[in-house]
Structures are given as structure tokens and as C-alpha cells.
Amino acid sequence: MNIRGRNKVSPEFNMSSMTDIVFLLLIFFMLTSTMVTTNALDLVLPKAKGKTDSNKNIAVSIDKDLQFYIDKEKIPEAELEPKLLAVFGADKTKAIILRAEEGVPIEKAVYVLDIANRNQIKVVLAVRPK
Secondary structure (H helix, E strand, O other): OOHHHHOOOOOOOOOHHHHHHHHHHHHHHHHHHHHOOOOOOOOOOOOOOOOOOHHHEEEEEEOOOOOEEEOOEEEOHHHHHHHHHHHHOOOOOOEEEEEEOOOOOHHHHHHHHHHHHHOOOEEEEOOOOO
16 A cells, blocks of 8 residues: 555645735725725816806906906905905805916915805806817
């Protein structure tokens, strides 16, 4: 009887199953990491269906010369917040439509967003359709 031949253990290790597990974990983490996004600003976007009521929205425009306008009235930057509060009054159903011209520094748009955030006013960022 040859007992040694039957219970011989092979010293080789098969790595194919280990590499499969590593690749599956790599794919899992790559897919789940792309799904995680941080919300920097909570913007209220207008609905595409129907008309917007122009009485409920106030346009704040910033041109390339960094001039501020409420609707079509030119306003100095320092007087923007008091003028907006006077226009809005106690009506919190209105929203600001922020129209920043291309090339305007982001700090100017953030200035308007900060005013709206402090006074709990909704903001819609107007963009040019493609």
C-alpha cells in the first residue's frame, strides 16, 4: 500500500480566484465613487411647462462692466440688498432670476446668492440654451 501517493499536497497556489475578487472590488468602488456627489448650492430651477408669471420673479442682472441691475434699473453694488428687500417686501413667493453675463467673475454672482440666502429668497440662475 502506497499511502504517500494518495495524500500528496501540492505546494502551488492558484491566484486566479484572488485576482477575480480584487477586480470585482475595484469595479465596485469605481462605480460607487462616481455616484457620490456633493450639492454645493440648492437652486430652484424653473419648470419648462407653461408660462412663468412675471410678477413673481425679479431679475438681477450683472453685465461685463460689473454693473448691477434690478429688472432694468441700474443699482450700485452697495445698495443692492436694501433695494431687493424693498422690492420683495414680505412676499417670499417671489424669486430672483440671476442673469450674469459671460465673463463676469464668480464672486459677483456669489454676492447676489449670499444676499438671497441671508434673506431666504429663492434664486434661479438664467442660462443661454444650447
